[in-house]
Amino acid sequence: VELARSALQAAEIAQEIPGEMSASEYYSVALALLYSTSLDRVPMLLEQGIERAENPNEHTALLRLYGSFLMNSGEVSKGRSMLEKALSVWDKYPNTVEYYRKQTNGYTELFWAQTEYAVRNLEATKEHLRKASEIADSLPQGPATTQFAEQLNYFKLQVDQGNLMLPAAIPIPDSPEQDTR
Numbered sequence: 001v002e003l004a005r006s007a008l009q010a011a012e013i014a015q016e017i018p019g020e021m022s023a024s025e026y027y028s029v030a031l032a033l034l035y036s037t038s039l040d041r042v043p044m045l046l047e048q049g050i051e052r053a054e055n056p057n058e059h060t061a062l063l064r065l066y067g068s069f070l071m072n073s074g075e076v077s078k079g080r081s082m083l084e085k086a087l088s089v090w091d092k093y094p095n096t097v098e099y100y101r102k103q104t105n106g107y108t109e110l111f112w113a114q115t116e117y118a119v120r121n122l123e124a125t126k127e128h129l130r131k132a133s134e135i136a137d138s139l140p141q142g143p144a145t146t147q148f149a150e151q152l153n154y155f156k157l158q159v160d161q162g163n164l165m166l167p168a169a170i171p172i173p174d175s176p177e178q179d180t181r
Contacts, residue, residue, distance in 0.1 A: 008038060014045060023049045023058040030065065042069055056093040060086045060104055068115045076119060083112045099139065103148060106135035110152055117159065129156055 014021055014029055021029075026049025030042050046066040053059035063086035071079030086108045090101055113128035132152050139145040 006032065008033070008036075014048070015041075021048070021052070023053040023062060025049075026052065027058070027062055027065065030069075034065075034069065039069075039073070056089050056096055056101075056104065059089045059092070060108060063089070064108060064111050068111070068118075071115050071119050076121075079115070080112075083108065083115070102135055102139055103144065106132050106139070106148055106152075109135060110148075110155065113159075114155060122159070125159055129159065 014026065026045050030045040030049065033039065033042050033045070043066070046062055046069065049062045050059065050066070053062060063082050067079040067082030067086065069079070070076075070082060073079075087105050090096060109128045109132035113125045113132060116122075116124040116128060129152070133156075136145065136149045136152055139148070
């Protein structure tokens with residue numbers, strides 16, 4: 001109850017001072033609203049956050065969250081479009097180190113796989129796991145690569161075992177119409 005109240009207050013403030021908030025602040029407020037299941041203002045907050053993103057980390061995080069939100073809301077095609085954009089932010093940030101770009105795209109593919117799994121699309125889940133694995137295999141050895149590979153392998157195991165528990169993700173709102181394209 002307290003989270004919901006605080007999230008709603010923060011969303012009201014965001015509407016009053018739209019040019020004053022950072023992309024990270026928009027992300028935080030949108031995420032708090034998602035977890036409080038107060039969803040009506042989430043798209044506006046994420047869109048404003050995307051506009052204010054100043055680095056690839058903010059940009060991809062906002063696009064991933066928006067994509068997942070849309071897919072879990074039944075707007076699967078629009079959600080996938082946002083996730084595709086998350087893989088394509090690099091033109092805006094041309095000086096980004098290649099390792100960071102690859103690893104970030106690997107995490108985006110993993111997140112996308114988890115989102116497809118949450119909407120019960122096993123074929124797309126496996127396709128994005130394959131893409132994430134290809135990226136993981138192309139990364140140089142090191143602690144960050146190992147951590148990514150372990151997260152990827154854990155989720156693969158869950159999928160392979162048929163564990164249908166939803167990944168720690170966004171609440172799925174009731175939706176009478178589901179776009180499964």
